[in-house]
Amino acid sequence: MSQKTWAEERPPEDFYRILDPEGKLQTDAPELADDELLELYRTFLSTRVLEEKMLNMQRSGEVSLVARTFGEEATPLGGAAALQSDDWIFYTYRQTPALLYWDLPMAEVIASATGHEPETIAEQLDTEDPPVNFPPGYTPIGVNVTNAVGSAMADAFNDRDTVTMVFTGDGSTSQGSFHDGMNFAGVFDVPAVIICQNNQWAISEPSQRQTASETFAQKADAYGLPNERVDGNDVFAVYEKASEAVERARSGGGATFIECVTYRMGAHNTSDNPDLYRDDSEQREYWEDRDPVDRFETYLRSEGVLDDETDAEIRDEIDERVTDAVDQARSISNSEPERMFDNTLHERSWREHHQRAELHRELNGDNPFVDFTGEGFDG
């Protein structure tokens, strides 16, 4: 009977790959200029630095929970880089590179982990809107897939050539909302790209406990969507297939489903302790050898796009930006308690008015329950 940890099953590796684990091209590289390549590199690094920093802040209690992208960065990065301004990205908690690539202010990323009310962050951080649209990251999983497809329906019906990209985890494919999003995407032929960031784990459950399908890519069959399966640790492969999908979507060819095979190197988040359920010493080694950043760096250096000097410059710049962002985020003061009522409905009802008054009294040390007529808090 006894089962202590899961035995992992490595998924098939017959996926699309451009850059091999040693950082050598297996086939033609995508057409990217040097500055575009460096932009990818910069995002890789800034993700690592930022997340490392946030991890420290979590340890010291400044932020409450951190979920890292570590080791999976090529997937959100390659996907996001395939988009254009005005496109939409529906993300989860594991796509930091997609946010940073499109200049979602780092301070906002940090702030969102502090647990401040959204209005507080918006007001106290004087930041610019990124060129790509990010709806909110939300906690419940699967939900964003359906919403993203709705977003793409809006584009289709308005004949806009905007594309919506959505990221979902492997575990999240089990949700009804994943099913709905995929199905509606097929029926309405929408300009969407649905990316499954298959890191093989959903908290403590390996993907063989999530589905019996051999690949996640083949789930697209159920919905009549074209699919791709790529090495999720190869930013070129992800970029190329995402670009094809974006192009198809933008030109009216409908939605595509892309499985990016990667691996969750660490804990689910800072509340999690994977030692309890997986013994991944062997897997770790295997996946460390396939690290997306190392691989890309090797390539850049071998192509002469990156040298020690540029690297140092980039790293310095990132350190500075992260430090600034941390300062900015730290400067946010706690919300006014009454904030909790903001943006519930557009207009204040009697109830809202009344409960605000109750809260106000309580905070002032006055008894909030003194209204016995319904008119006690007026005027």
Next chain:
Amino acid sequence: MSQKTWAEERPPEDFYRILDPEGKLQTDAPELADDELLELYRTFLSTRVLEEKMLNMQRSGEVSLVARTFGEEATPLGGAAALQSDDWIFYTYRQTPALLYWDLPMAEVIASATGHEPETIAEQLDTEDPPVNFPPGYTPIGVNVTNAVGSAMADAFNDRDTVTMVFTGDGSTSQGSFHDGMNFAGVFDVPAVIICQNNQWAISEPSQRQTASETFAQKADAYGLPNERVDGNDVFAVYEKASEAVERARSGGGATFIECVTYRMGAHNTSDNPDLYRDDSEQREYWEDRDPVDRFETYLRSEGVLDDETDAEIRDEIDERVTDAVDQARSISNSEPERMFDNTLHERSWREHHQRAELHRELNGDNPFVDFTGEGFDG
């Protein structure tokens, strides 16, 4: 802009078939003895007679709503015939032949359309339990697929060799509960057979509006389940593939998904008027030519299993049974109003006790709102 009715798209016909539309064998018939063949025939006919009778009862207001299986009978019949005693069938409102094949009393079928409380039917109809288990037919769709898979999980975990079969419509595959059932079936390798009775319509919507997948069968890919696609109007084809699936399930080989392609010849149910949304004169003709009963009858006669005399006997016997069943069902008197509280929870709470008393008073013409102490209705 204007769209008045749907243009139908006939699904691909590259499915498994044994008996061609003319009633000729395309390949070997399943091994069924003459009495088994006649049992199938008898169920075909009794379904038609019973449903016709119920339609009349609906017109005269004796039953409230009738959904017919007309033209689709081979699918539930062939599926159900592949089972054995003690197996389980989770059905919807469109599998009357499955119920009748396994001797679910006709009177119960009729009674369930009268809108009597379940307890009333159970008490007033002195009927025997059928050899196969039927959980209740429930109105919300998709739900039964997950429940059936749970039933099969129970069998698997208890090492029983019972099989659970579940029927779902094409439209119902869009529900999250379908997704969940399929997914859990794959992951837990359960002894279940999931049959999609694809009659190409979900009330007013044709299946091309339900999903972009070319076939329903291929939806199984998403869940790692084997699938079959059969001519749903060919009872032999359905029986054969269902039998293989049942055999696989019973011997520990896990679940199978079977798409049976058929066509809803009539209205969704007696509240529906399909003329409003489909112009199916052409389709009807096509599908009438493929009528499952005609086809099977032709075969039986050509094989000498059926002749006019046997046919007449069977029909007489059915008429008698249906007449009896109608009489039985008609004899059910309306529920005692207090029945509504039965079987909500096992024990009566204060609330139930109290509300029963209120109802009782109301029915007696007494004011039910006279208790102002909470003790008014005691003893």
Next chain:
Amino acid sequence: MGSESEQLELNTDEMSMESEPDTEEMNLITAVNRTLRQEMNRNESVRLLGYDIGPLGGVYRGTEGLLEEFGGERVIDTPLSENGIIGTAAGMAMRGERPVPEIEFMGFFYPAFGQFMYAVVKTYKRTGGELEMPMTVRMPYGGGVKALEYHQESTETYFVHTPGVRVVCASTPAQTKGLLAESIRNDDPVIFLEPKKIYRGVEEPVPTDEYTLPLDEARVVRSGSDVTVLTWGAMVHQANAAAADVDADVEIIDLRSLSPLDIETILDSVSKTGRCVVLHEARRTLGLGAELSALINEYALDRLKAPIKRATGYDAHFPGHDIEDDYLPDDDRARYAIQAVMNYEF
């Protein structure tokens, strides 16, 4: 059922119209249909989603003719998934559309509860007000039509307990027009309940011009000094019938907005009459009557001359046809409750 004249009177100044508007006699479902058409003409972002709303025009014909007039990108027949409908509608709303999904029956909303809770009611807050969710979910609700299980439910509690959404219920054709138009124009998500039992039962003159009715004001259907009946939807008509048939001067309030409540109108009325009955189809326990009673207790206890009685559905599953009339509250049950509180003495 008694006379229904009172509730058919339109409180015209409420509609801020000139006197003597042109009207057309119509029933409630026709008012739904006309209002959808009006709003779709008025604003291109209004899109209908649901199953069976296209060529069929809805199982109750609420969307009849709209596909022909507006095409398949405005009247969108979807796959058969309530969660998919609400979830894609939410995505559309995030992009500036004004989706008006139809859920075929209130009792089929439940599979959509995830999207409802996670995307619909929270987006506006979650984005600090940046993304709005102007969605109006239409649902036929309520019993008395001898339909199968889940076709007769009245489960507004699940919505009323939830922040970030309005719940509106119309009781007459003219009310329907004004409230539905306002719901669609409103920037909050709205659950719009249509009492299907009286889709076709009751006709009244409905002004042909555009008008809206406020979402935050209950409507005094009938003034009285002895006892207040709080109700909405189809039950307004039962309350009227009871009022006509009881030895008390009954004030009837049609809540119209079930969430948030117009507490001032409610308290004013009960403070005046000192007695109150709540009449609703929903199950009693934590039906909206519970909140109404609690509010009155909290803010007008000293005005109460009698306990508040709740004439409601019972805490049981909606029963079979043969006894559904015994389950549902009606004018008799309303009358009993009125008499009970009238006869009460401390």
Next chain:
Amino acid sequence: MGSESEQLELNTDEMSMESEPDTEEMNLITAVNRTLRQEMNRNESVRLLGYDIGPLGGVYRGTEGLLEEFGGERVIDTPLSENGIIGTAAGMAMRGERPVPEIEFMGFFYPAFGQFMYAVVKTYKRTGGELEMPMTVRMPYGGGVKALEYHQESTETYFVHTPGVRVVCASTPAQTKGLLAESIRNDDPVIFLEPKKIYRGVEEPVPTDEYTLPLDEARVVRSGSDVTVLTWGAMVHQANAAAADVDADVEIIDLRSLSPLDIETILDSVSKTGRCVVLHEARRTLGLGAELSALINEYALDRLKAPIKRATGYDAHFPGHDIEDDYLPDDDRARYAIQAVMNYEF
């Protein structure tokens, strides 16, 4: 938080045990774990389902060690779908199993609302009592742990308004053991709420022998003559703290069963004290406090010396960490409510 001695006393005769039972000091989550183990040993049909309940032992470790002891067919890690968990559990229950699904957080139950409404609460009725649905859905609920959105909810209203299901909430380790065991043995579906804030905060001696506590009896935590506080779960401890710190003789009732309610105990208490405060984390509108207030109004109005006040969460989304303490009711808010009703004069 004030003294917590009172509520830790075990009402031992309630457990029908001999005097002086062996006990072990433990916290609430350990009591959950031990009780699951006990019931799994006692009855082979008890099977746990959920995600992360296997090798991880639950994100709160409620199922720790159980996979190793009972194997993967008794402790079933499922795909990540609440609807799938509840739906397959329902199918298993139809086949005579006693599934005990875990929903990781109450706020993630919503995608399962379809299966819950269609299969769980209705099967027993739908089959005229032939098929039972003996399922116990365990869910950590409630706030105060500085977790993300939907990890802090208290939405028992959705369940309490629904017929065909029991709703039970434990407030101490010893209560947990007796109530959870009884829930699992009970033939009705039970929503079993675990106050995660005090999973580890409070320890008490728990009898080592098997015992059950009734699902239909509220518990008088502390007797008093001036005012009744109705509460449950983590708030019982806040009520105790408030009672210790207020100039009134407070009676505290831990409801234990939120549905159906033990109305007799409630009415007895309020009839005695004449004053009542409800204390709950849930949003106020149609929180269970509404029903309690309405019931008291209906059956004990003439005993009331003051309106009933509801010290509750506000009608807003559960806020960010920075202000969650201002959202949640605590001993202060309870005290204010007690004082308000104590000082009230007609």
